[in-house]
Amino acid sequence: MITVLAVHFAVAAVAPFLFRVWGRSAFYALAAVPAASFLWLLLQHGAVYSGSGAVAEVIPWIPGLKLELAFRMDALAWVMSLLVLGIGALVLVYCARYFKKKDENLGGFGAQLLAFAGVMFGLVVADDLLLLFIFWELTTILSYLLIGFARTRLAARRSALQALMVTTAGGLAMLVGLVMLGFSAGTYRISAILAQAPTLVSGPSADMVAAAVVLILVGAMSKSALVPLHFWLPGAMAAPTPVSAYLHAAAMVKAGIYLVARLAPGFSETAYWQPIVLGLGLATMLVGGYRALRQTDIKLILAYGTVSQLGFLTMVVGLGTPDAALAGLAMLLAHGLFKATLFLVVGIIDHQSGTRDVRKLSGVFRSSRALGIVAAIGAASMAGVPLLAGFVAKESVLEAFVHHAQGGPWGAAALAGIVLGSILTFAYSARFMWGAFAAKPGVEPTQFKAVRPSFLAAPALLSLLSIVYGLWPAPVDSWIQPYAALFASTAPDAGTPAEQAGHLALWHGFTPALGLTALTFALGLVMYFGRTAVARAQDLVPGWVDADRAYQLTIGALDDTAVWITGRTQRGSLYFYLAVILSMAFALPLTVMLLAGKPLPGDLYFIDPYSPLQAVVGAGIVIGALAAVKANKRFLAVLMVSVTGYGIALMFALQGAPDLALTQMLVETIILVAFVLAMRSLPAELRDRTGGKYRVVRVVIGLAFGVTMVFAAIYAMGARVAVPVSLEFPRLAYEGGGGLNIVNVTLVDIRAWDTFGEISVLALAATGVASLIFVRGRGDRIQVSATVAEGSVGRQVGVDPGSREAAALAISRKFAASARDAWIVAGRTLAPERRSIIFEVVTRLIFHSLIIFSLYLLLAGHNLPGGGFAGGLTAGLALAIRYLAGGRFELREATPVGAGTLLGIGLATAAASGVVPLLLGGQVFQSAIIELWLPVFGDIKFVTSTIFDIGVYTVVIGLVLDVLRSLGAEIDEHFEEDAASPEGEPSAAGLPAGAEPAVQGSVRQSADGPETVGATVETTAKGQG
C-alpha cells in the first residue's frame, strides 16, 4: 500500500515534465499509475478475503507522539479502492481527450489529479485517525486547486474557496472529534478503536465518545455535502468536468460516506448517530432531488442529483444493520459507476457542442447515438431500472428499509422518505436524458461534432460495468459480505451473518421492495410527463432558504465585522495605541489595589535617615523633568532631561552605589554629546501639535500611571517576605569571584550570561545606528588625514562678502591658521574658523590621561568602583573630545581600528572567556583566580573574569565610536555635501541613488503643506471616532 502511495506521489511530482514532453497525451502515462495499482488491488483480493480479513502495513513515524504510518486494507477499504483507483484511471484517460493541446497549466493539473487519486487511496486504507485526517485535508487542498483550475475565472476561484472553507471548517470539527475519540480509546489505531468500540460506547467516557462521534459526523457532512452544508458541491461544478466526475461524484465526496461506513460498525448505536445520519441524510436526499428538477444546466442536474444520492447513501450506510451495510456499499459502487458515466457524458456534450444548457441543447441523440446509449444506461441505472447496477443496489436498499420500517414510525418515515427521494431521482434522471438528448420543438438542433471513440471509451466502459454488475451481482456481493458481517447480531437465533445481510440479486421474487420500485417508476413517469406542471409548481414555491446565499451573507458579515473592528482598534495612531495600553496598565493594577484594600506596609519613611540630601536632589530631578515637559526649545528639553539624569547619578551616589553613579555620569555626558550631534540639523523649535483635549488625557494618563507605579512599588516591597538571593552575593563575589566590588563581580561573573546578552544588544544597537546613518554599510573605511587638503573640512561657504559674518570669518581665519600642528594630529584638516587652539591644547593634555584612567577603571573594577562599562565609557569620552577638537579625521587618527572590528573583538573576547573554561573541563563563564608575583608590581591576583570585562570594555568603546562616527562624522559630511550642492535642495545625502526620486517626492509633499496633510488625516481619524 505504501508503494502504491509512493508511486502516485512520485509520478505526480514529475508529471509537469511529462506534459512538457508529451503534451496532453501524458495523461495516458498518468492513467497507467492508478490502472497498475488497480491490477495490484485485484491481486490483493485473495489476501484480503481470506484469513484475518485484512492486510496491514505499519511504519513508525513519530514514535514519541505515537504517530504511525499505519495502513490496513479490509473489505471496506478494498471496495472503496476499486472505485478510487478504477475510476481514477478512467478519468485520467478521458482527460487526454477532454483537454485541448494548447491548454495551459496541464502539467500542474495532471499532477494534482494523480496525487488526488493517491491521497484518496491513502484515505481509505489509513488505519490511524490522525493519518486519516492528514489524507482528508490533503483531499480538501487538492480539491481546492482542482476546482480553481481556471484561475482567471471569478466563478472558479470563488467556488474553490467556498469548497475549501466549508470542508476545512468541517475538517476542523472532525479533528477535534478524532482527538477526543483517540484520547478516550487510548489509541489512534482505527482497527483497535473499532475492536474496543462496545466498551467505549458503554464505558465511563461514553458521553465523550458520543460527542466525538458527532464532531466526526460534522466533518463527514461537510465533505459529503449533506444539508445544510451541501451548497458547496453545486458550486464546485465550476471545476473542469473530469474533476467533477472524479472528485464530486465518484471519489472525494464519498470520503464522508466512507467515514460513516468505517465508524458505523462500532458507533451507530451512540446517542446522536441515528438522528443525524438518518435525518440529515433524508433531508439531503429530498432537497437535492427537488433542486435537481429545477436546474437548466445538465451538469447542475447531475450535481444536485449527486447531493441527493449522497444523502441517500449516508442513510443506508449509517443505518447500522447487516442488510443495510450490504445495500449501502452496493449502492456506493453502483453510484460511482453511473454518476461518473453521466458526468463524463456531460463533459463530452459540453466539449462538442459548447453548451450544457437544457434550453439550447436539442437533437443531440440524433448526432451521436453511441453517446446517447451510454448516457441512457447511466441514467437508467441511476433511476433504478431493472437489469442495471442501480436496480440491484436499490432493491436491497429498499429491502433493508422495509425491514427497518417494521421497527417503528420513524423507520416507516425513513422508508417513505426514501421512496419519495427515489421518485424524484427517477424524475430528474428522465429530465436529464430529455434535457441532454431530446429533440425539442422550437429549438434549433445543436451543432454537434462527431465524438471520437477514444473520447467515449471511458464512459462506455463504465456503463458496460453497470450492466455487468446488474446482470451478475454475485462478485460484488461476495466483496461486501465480510463488511456486512461486522454488523451481524451474535444472538443464537439470528442466523449466519450472510443470512442476516441477505444477498444482492437481480430477482428476489415478488417482494414489498419490488412493489415500491414499481410505485416509484409510475410516479416518476408521471412527474416526467407532467414536467411543465411540476416546473410551474416549483416556480410558485418561494425559494425558502438558500444555503449558498446564507453562506455568502455570513462571509460578508464576517468581513464587515473584521473591517469594523480593525477600523475601531487599528486607527494608525501611535498615540491612540499607547493611550489604550497605558490606560490598561494603570487601570487594572489600580483597581486591584483598591479592591484588595490591603493596608500599606508599616516601614515607610519619607526621608532616609542615612541620606537626607536625597530629598533635595529629588526635588531638583522633579523640577528638571517638569521643565523637560514644558520646554518648547529642542535643546532646552534635552538639557532638562540631562538634569534629571545627572540628578539620578547624584541619587545613586547618595544611596551608596558608586559604580552606578560613575556609569550614569559618564553615560549622561556621552548622551548629551550624541544629542547635540544628531539634532543639530533639526529646527530649534519643538512644536507641540498634539491638540488641546488630548493634553488633558495625557496629563491624566501620566499622573495616574505615576501614582499607580508608586503604590505598586510600595505594595510590592511590602509584600517581600523571602530572604533576598543577593544576601549570598558578597560572599560569592569574594570567595568565588575573587573581587571586592560586589556589583562588578556580579556583572562579570555571577550574572555573566546576562551581561553577555547585554553586550550583544550593544553591538546590535551600534550596528543599527551606523546602518541608519551610513545606509550603505557600516562605513568602517574612512580616508586617513594625510590625504586631506589643509583646512578643507567644515569651511563656511556662501557667506555674504559684505556682512559682519564675513569679517569675523576673515579674522578667525587669520588667527587660527597655524603653521605648526603640534597639538592634535588632524587639526590642520579643519577649516581655520572651526579650530580652537585652547580646545586642542586641552585635548592634547587630557586625552592620554583619560585613556590611562579608563584602563585603570577597567582593571581596578574588580575590587574598586569601576569596571568594563565605566572604563569603556571613559575611553569613549576621550574619543569624543578628540573628535570635537579635531573633526572626523582626528577621530580616524585616534582609532586605527574600525568600530565594527572593536565590537567583534569585544564580543569574541567575552565569548572566549565563556567557552575556554568549558574546553578546560569547567563550566561556561567559570572564572579562576591566578596569583602570581611580578617584579615591580609585586603580588598580583589575576581573576580570569577580567578577560570578560575586557570584552565588555571593547564593546562599549565600539558603541561610543559608532555613535561618534555616525551621528558626528557622517552627519558632518552630509552637511558639507549639502553646502556644496545647489541651493535649497534638501539633504538626502547618504541615500542609495535608486531611492532618491521616491524619497524626494515624499519630502516635497510634507514640506509643501505639513499642516494640511496633518489636518486631513486628523479629521479622518476623528470622523471614525
Place this chain on the structure above:
Amino acid sequence: MSVNLTLLIVMGALYACGIYLILERSLTRVLLGLMLLANATNLLILATGGYAGLAPLYDKDTAAQDYADPLPQALILTSIVISFAVTAFMLGIIYRTWVLARQDEIEYDLEDLRVAETPSFDAEDDAEIPAETSEFPLTMLGGDGSSLSDHAVPRDAPEAGASIKAGARKIPAADAAAEEQPGSRNVTPGPEGGVK
C-alpha cells in the same frame, strides 16, 4: 522591608512626565520621555535595595545583611548602558526621519487608515456573475472548434455604464471589473498612495 518614599515619589514624578512625553507626536519628545521612563525605572529598582549608606564593597567583617543589595545595582548598571544604546539608536532614527521626510513627528499609519476604509463590497466575493453553462462557449470556438483558448474572454464583466454599489459608494462597473484583477486593493489610490 523598608520603603523609601523619597525615591518612590521622585520615581512617580518621572513616570508621569515620561508618559506625558511619549504620548506626544514629536519623535524627539517621545525619545526624551523614554529616557525619563528609564530613569524612573532605575530609581524603582534602586529603591528595592533598602536603606542608603550600606557597604557596597566586600569587607570580611561586614555581615551579609549589612551590604547594599548588589543585585539591584547590577541590574541598574545593565539598564543604564542599554538605555544609552537604545537612545543612540533612536537618535539615528530621528535623524534619518528628518533627512527623508523633513519631519520629526509620528505620522498616522496610512495603511491602517486604508484598512478601515475597506468597502464592504469585494468583487472577488460579491460581484454578480452570470451562470456559466459551458467550459467551451461557442463564441470561442474557431472554425474547427479548437483554435481559441478556452478561458480568455471575461464574461463576467458587467455592462458598460452600469454601476455597482460598493460599500458606501458607487463605483463604475468597469472599475469593478478592474478591481477584480489580482493585487487590486479595491480602493482608489490617493495622491500619496493612501486613502482616496
